[in-house]
Amino acid sequence: xxxxxxxxxxxxxxxxxxxxxxxEWQALPSKAPEPANNPSTPAKVELGKMLYHEVRISSNGVLxxxxxxxxxxxxxxxxxxxxxxxxxxxxRSAPTVWNAAFSSVQFWDGRAPSxxxxxxxxxxxxxxxxxxxxxxxxxxxxAMPEYTKAFALAFGSEDSVTADNAAKAIAAYERxxxxxxxxxxxxxxxxxxxxxxQQVRGMETFAELGCxxxxxxxxxxxxxxxxxxxxxxxxxxxxxxxxEAKYGFMADLGRYEATKDQADKHLFKxxxxxxxxxxxxxxxxxxxxxxxxxxxxxxxxxxxxxLTESQAADIASFLNSLTGEFPKxxxxxxxxxxxxxFPTE
Amino acid sequence: xxxxxxxxxxxxxxxxxxxxxxxEWQALPSKAPEPANNPSTPAKVELGKMLYHEVRISSNGVLxxxxxxxxxxxxxxxxxxxxxxxxxxxxRSAPTVWNAAFSSVQFWDGRAPSxxxxxxxxxxxxxxxxxxxxxxxxxxxxAMPEYTKAFALAFGSEDSVTADNAAKAIAAYERxxxxxxxxxxxxxxxxxxxxxxQQVRGMETFAELGCxxxxxxxxxxxxxxxxxxxxxxxxxxxxxxxxEAKYGFMADLGRYEATKDQADKHLFKxxxxxxxxxxxxxxxxxxxxxxxxxxxxxxxxxxxxxLTESQAADIASFLNSLTGEFPKxxxxxxxxxxxxxFPTE
Numbered sequence: 173x174x175x176x177x178x179x180x181x182x183x184x185x186x187x188x189x190x191x192x193x194x195x196e197w198q199a200l201p202s203k204a205p206e207p208a209n210n211p212s213t214p215a216k217v218e219l220g221k222m223l224y225h226e227v228r229i230s231s232n233g234v235l236x237x238x239x240x241x242x243x244x245x246x247x248x249x250x251x252x253x254x255x256x257x258x259x260x261x262x263x264r265s266a267p268t269v270w271n272a273a274f275s276s277v278q279f280w281d282g283r284a285p286s287x288x289x290x291x292x293x294x295x296x297x298x299x300x301x302x303x304x305x306x307x308x309x310x311x312x313x314x315a316m317p318e319y320t321k322a323f324a325l326a327f328g329s330e331d332s333v334t335a336d337n338a339a340k341a342i343a344a345y346e347r348x349x350x351x352x353x354x355x356x357x358x359x360x361x362x363x364x365x366x367x368x369x370q371q372v373r374g375m376e377t378f379a380e381l382g383c384x385x386x387x388x389x390x391x392x393x394x395x396x397x398x399x400x401x402x403x404x405x406x407x408x409x410x411x412x413x414x415x416e417a418k419y420g421f422m423a424d425l426g427r428y429e430a431t432k433d434q435a436d437k438h439l440f441k442x443x444x445x446x447x448x449x450x451x452x453x454x455x456x457x458x459x460x461x462x463x464x465x466x467x468x469x470x471x472x473x474x475x476x477x478x479l480t481e482s483q484a485a486d487i488a489s490f491l492n493s494l495t496g497e498f499p500k501x502x503x504x505x506x507x508x509x510x511x512x513x514f515p516t517e
Numbered sequence: 518x519x520x521x522x523x524x525x526x527x528x529x530x531x532x533x534x535x536x537x538x539x540x541e542w543q544a545l546p547s548k549a550p551e552p553a554n555n556p557s558t559p560a561k562v563e564l565g566k567m568l569y570h571e572v573r574i575s576s577n578g579v580l581x582x583x584x585x586x587x588x589x590x591x592x593x594x595x596x597x598x599x600x601x602x603x604x605x606x607x608x609r610s611a612p613t614v615w616n617a618a619f620s621s622v623q624f625w626d627g628r629a630p631s632x633x634x635x636x637x638x639x640x641x642x643x644x645x646x647x648x649x650x651x652x653x654x655x656x657x658x659x660a661m662p663e664y665t666k667a668f669a670l671a672f673g674s675e676d677s678v679t680a681d682n683a684a685k686a687i688a689a690y691e692r693x694x695x696x697x698x699x700x701x702x703x704x705x706x707x708x709x710x711x712x713x714x715q716q717v718r719g720m721e722t723f724a725e726l727g728c729x730x731x732x733x734x735x736x737x738x739x740x741x742x743x744x745x746x747x748x749x750x751x752x753x754x755x756x757x758x759x760x761e762a763k764y765g766f767m768a769d770l771g772r773y774e775a776t777k778d779q780a781d782k783h784l785f786k787x788x789x790x791x792x793x794x795x796x797x798x799x800x801x802x803x804x805x806x807x808x809x810x811x812x813x814x815x816x817x818x819x820x821x822x823x824l825t826e827s828q829a830a831d832i833a834s835f836l837n838s839l840t841g842e843f844p845k846x847x848x849x850x851x852x853x854x855x856x857x858x859f860p861t862e
Contacts (some may be wrong), residue, residue: 179532196580201665225589227584232582232604233594233600234579234580235579239572242572244570244849245852245853245854246853249852249859250857250859251578251858255577255578255579258604259577259604263840289520310734316728403568405777429661439653449675449853449855450854451860452854452855452856453855458858461856461857461858463855485861496610498850500847500848501762501848502587502846503588503846503847503848504846505589506589506590506592508795509590509797510794510797510808511807511808512797512798512806513803513806514594514595514596
């Protein structure tokens with residue numbers, strides 16, 4: 173861990189500036205990795221889709237996973253803080269669900285070692301979907317016989333309506349939420365006309381400045397580590413009074429909130445840059461609204477470099493080329509809630 | 518109007534009891550009627566689908582049309598009263614959007630003469646989607662350039678982002694939300710094995726008791742009247758202290774609330790029975806949770822008949838045969854909200 177932190181420190185100071193030619197630009201795989209204990213099947217993905225769009229697993233029956241991670245859009249909610257069941261505003265900006273399958277840990281602080289573990293969190297978070305317990309969630313699901321059937325199809329038993337299986341199904345659905353064939357991907361695969369001049373310039377600047385030190389790999393979120401092992405970075409790496417006064421990034425202690433380990437103060441998971449043009453506002457607290465300003469902030473706080481307007485614009489233009497192709501998704505059919513009224517809190 | 522009310526009175530008292538053989542049992546058409554001033558086009562339907570599922574046209578950005586009229590389910594929210602932007606609970610149970618295109622007026626009190634008129638209501642209702650005005654809605658839509666393009670595709674002008682066009686597009690989408698090929702439809706078209714014995718018995722009882730006096734036609738919501746002309750019924754037609762104490766139906770003055778015409782007191786639009794098994798709880802106030810009890814209530818309050826348990830069960834079984842085939846719907850792609858944070862109230 174110490175070694176990794178030392179490496180991170182070096183990266184933060186721009187020690188890994190590279191020419192664009194030296195960087196291995198990787199296209200997004202067309203399939204996400206699957207853990208050995210949760211291989212994807214069509215029945216599991218279908219159930220996961222139902223659960224992902226199921227408002228009845230929130231306490232007031234209004235919110236679903238999709239409310240904050242909207243797959244009809246950029247996979248988030250374009251907010252600084254998401255809205256929970258009692259209209260509470262969450263403390264961190266919702267990360268995108270698109271390509272989350274390429275992250276080895278989940279949440280800004282990496283506290284969930286897998287998509288499966290992540291899926292269980294918001295449902296019973298009082299500030300998010302507000303269910304009292306997963307037992308209550310399971311009871312609600314069991315009140316709809318079609319869910320029992322869908323779980324049986326996915327998990328091979330009539331007795332399979334459980335929190336673990338719900339999480340596995342949701343994770344399996346999320347592993348289908350990937351966006352290949354961006355302009356960048358086409359370029360990386362050899363179609364040199366896929367990016368325009370400004371985007372190529374931005375790509376080169378992105379490499380030369382050292383952004384690629386952390387935002388590497390096919391998802392631009394760092395090296396591909398085993399599931400459960402996170403790739404973190406201190407943010408801000410370099411304290412800066414002007415930016416801090418403006419954006420208050422340091423109010424959030426990051427991974428420390430999850431581990432209480434002093435060494436984790438202000439560490440955050442390096443997030444994917446895929447579809448970043450769609451997921452404003454930026455950073456864990458969503459205080460920065462434009463991509464250009466986000467780029468300038470990163471330059472100063474992570475690399476100690478004052479980017480020119482044209483450098484920031486070029487990089488932002490390059491980042492726009494990371495918007496991928498969104499697969500067509502058929503809406504799930506949700507089970508009937510027959511002969512009952514949904515409880516109103 | 519007086520004539521119609523007199524006819525309604527006669528119907529209410531069961532004057533139109535019929536044998537099942539005498540009833541013209543009609544299958545649901547595979548296409549909904551379209552008004553001359555809003556012919557459906559694929560571009561219009563696609564835009565309508567985007568808007569129908571667009572949470573950003575509610576004040577807090579959490580609710581869409583689909584929140585209360587969930588097309589992934591029975592087209593409603595299975596509640597007595599829907600939840601609005603500030604968690605207010607609405608005063609009437611949300612009607613299903615499925616097959617709403619076969620209603621000649623909309624809302625329980627028929628106050629909207631068309632789907633187009635209906636679509637405009639909830640968006641600016643402070644207790645529902647809570648937008649201050651349609652001007653604000655239009656401003657939000659115009660902040661997303663892809664909407665301007667989608668409106669231009671649907672309405673042929675770059676200047677076409679208007680409330681009227683938004684409503685037209687939503688209505689065009691809703692006209693695709695129809696559910697043909699229920700077991701009942703197959704039976705009505707000649708497949709006598711499509712209904713089981715109990716369902717056939719329920720169908721006969723439904724006719725003989727006089728239910729069919731109001732719940733006639735392909736959507737079981739009365740005669741096919743010109744758009745804008747409603748088919749209403751007094752509910753309860755017969756006052757009954759026991760039921761009133763239990764369910765409080767009369768607290769709502771129905772159509773009178775919209776017209777302030779004394780003759781409209783307690784009149785409600787005759788709702789469709791299509792997919793009724795999916796849309797518990799029942800009646801304008803959602804006070805009745807089971808279909809059997811809803812049938813008993815109707816028997817007593819509209820036809821002055823005490824249904825036996827088996828009559829109620831038979832009719833409920835028949836009503837289950839009205840659950841149709843739901844078309845597969847691809848999720849819309851919603852425009853980016855680039856370089857902005859969604860405002861939090």
